[in-house]
Amino acid sequence: MEDRYEKPEEDKNSLASFCIAAIPFLALTIGPPFANRLEPRIFGLPFLLAYLVFWVLATPLFMLVASWIRRPR
Amino acid sequence: MKSIIALAIIGCVIVGTAGLGIFGVRKVKMDPTQFIVGGRSLGAIFLWLLMAGEVYTSFTFLGAAGWAYSKGAPAFYIICYLTVACILSFFYLPPIWRTARRHSLLTSADYFAVKYQSPLLGALVTLVGVVFLVPYITLQLTGIQILLQIAGYGTIDSVLAAGLAFGLIVGFVLVSGLRGAAWASLMKDALVLGAVLFAGIVLPIQFFGSPKGVIDQVPKGAAQLDDFGRRNQQFRNRLVCFHRISDRVRRLHVAAFHRSSLRGKERRSGQA
Numbered sequence: 495m496e497d498r499y500e501k502p503e504e505d506k507n508s509l510a511s512f513c514i515a516a517i518p519f520l521a522l523t524i525g526p527p528f529a530n531r532l533e534p535r536i537f538g539l540p541f542l543l544a545y546l547v548f549w550v551l552a553t554p555l556f557m558l559v560a561s562w563i564r565r566p567r
Numbered sequence: 568m569k570s571i572i573a574l575a576i577i578g579c580v581i582v583g584t585a586g587l588g589i590f591g592v593r594k595v596k597m598d599p600t601q602f603i604v605g606g607r608s609l610g611a612i613f614l615w616l617l618m619a620g621e622v623y624t625s626f627t628f629l630g631a632a633g634w635a636y637s638k639g640a641p642a643f644y645i646i647c648y649l650t651v652a653c654i655l656s657f658f659y660l661p662p663i664w665r666t667a668r669r670h671s672l673l674t675s676a677d678y679f680a681v682k683y684q685s686p687l688l689g690a691l692v693t694l695v696g697v698v699f700l701v702p703y704i705t706l707q708l709t710g711i712q713i714l715l716q717i718a719g720y721g722t723i724d725s726v727l728a729a730g731l732a733f734g735l736i737v738g739f740v741l742v743s744g745l746r747g748a749a750w751a752s753l754m755k756d757a758l759v760l761g762a763v764l765f766a767g768i769v770l771p772i773q774f775f776g777s778p779k780g781v782i783d784q785v786p787k788g789a790a791q792l793d794d795f796g797r798r799n800q801q802f803r804n805r806l807v808c809f810h811r812i813s814d815r816v817r818r819l820h821v822a823a824f825h826r827s828s829l830r831g832k833e834r835r836s837g838q839a
Contacts (some may be wrong), residue, residue: 512658515592515659522647530640538779546646557657 518553522546551559573718580758584751588743591750602744613749620752622649623759625710635780653756708733 529545536544601608609617627645635642663678670681675696680689712729719725740748771778 515654515657519651522651526643526647535779535782536711538777538782540640540782542605542640543646546643550646550650557654560657 508564511563514556514563516552518549518556521549524551525549568718570718570722574715574722574723577715577718580754581732584754585735585743586737586746587754588739588751592743592747595746597744599673600671601746605745605749607668609746609749616750616756617745617749620748620755620759623755625707625714627714627759629710630764642743 526542529542531541534541535562538546595601595606634645638837666672666682667678670677672678672681674693674695676689679692680686708729712725715723715728715775716725717730719728739751740776743751768778771781775781775784
């Protein structure tokens with residue numbers, strides 16, 4: 495039980511998980527100026543809004559992969 | 568009558584939320600660790616619910632909506648920044664949590680004092696934290712005040728009501744601590760989700776036919792705002808208006824000067 499709270503051993507994969515997490519991070523910080531368009535509409539939303547909503551919804555998947563890489567079962 | 572219904576709903580929500588929070592901690596023995604960090608044993612799902620509940624405040628509903636209404640697309644940053652913050656937290660919060668657990672720390676000030684071996688830094692963090700909480704709480708209280716003003720249809724004294732609401736919040740927090748707040752988040756999350764679905768789907772269908780209808784209305788307004796000629800015309804109108812006012816002031820001055828000089832002449836002629 496106590497082990498759970500100690501520093502995990504599997505830090506060797508932290509660079510890989512960092513790279514995976516960097517994808518949605520960059521998409522949401524550097525990406526928006528390049529997606530700053532009204533057309534094409536996606537489900538009636540302006541392209542920029544649809545782009546942001548897509549990346550917000552996709553982020554948990556990326557983070558899941560990132561944490562999975564760090565702590566293989 | 569409308570105000571009674573609206574206020575009754577708000578009252579039910581407050582009592583229900585506080586009740587849920589107090590129900591959640593009824594068997595918990597309160598000590599500082601339990602009060603501040605929930606005994607470090609909240610668990611992943613409960614912590615997730617708590618964080619979701621803490622993220623959405625009256626800023627989300629009033630401030631963000633108002634900002635999006637007045638400024639347009641720049642308000643989209645609100646969608647991004649929390650997600651970005653969560654990505655960063657994934658990497659830096661677990662080490663902080665481990666350090667805090669090893670040293671049995673309770674506040675962020677404790678963390679800085681221990682991590683950097685400097686009680687002075689801890690004191691500074693406390694000070695900064697308190698100072699920057701003031702505008703935040705002011706913002707939330709203003710939000711409560713606006714809500715009560717609208718819900719009361721102008722029939723209640725909103726300052727008094729906001730004071731009362733603040734008293735209730737402080738009382739609730741003192742009784743329930745972090746674990747109680749997490750329980751209250753259950754109710755809050757459900758209400759927020761319901762309100763978002765209502766505002767995003769029901770209101771657009773009611774007033775614009777479909778959610779797409781709202782978005783279609785936006786470029787029409789934006790086109791008007793971006794019309795340089797129109798803005799130029801407005802600017803010119805304002806200039807003309809300003810000129811008219813200053814001209815009137817000038818004439819009034821001239822008239823007053825004439826009158827006083829006339830009076831002076833009369834007086835002088837009267838003396839003569």
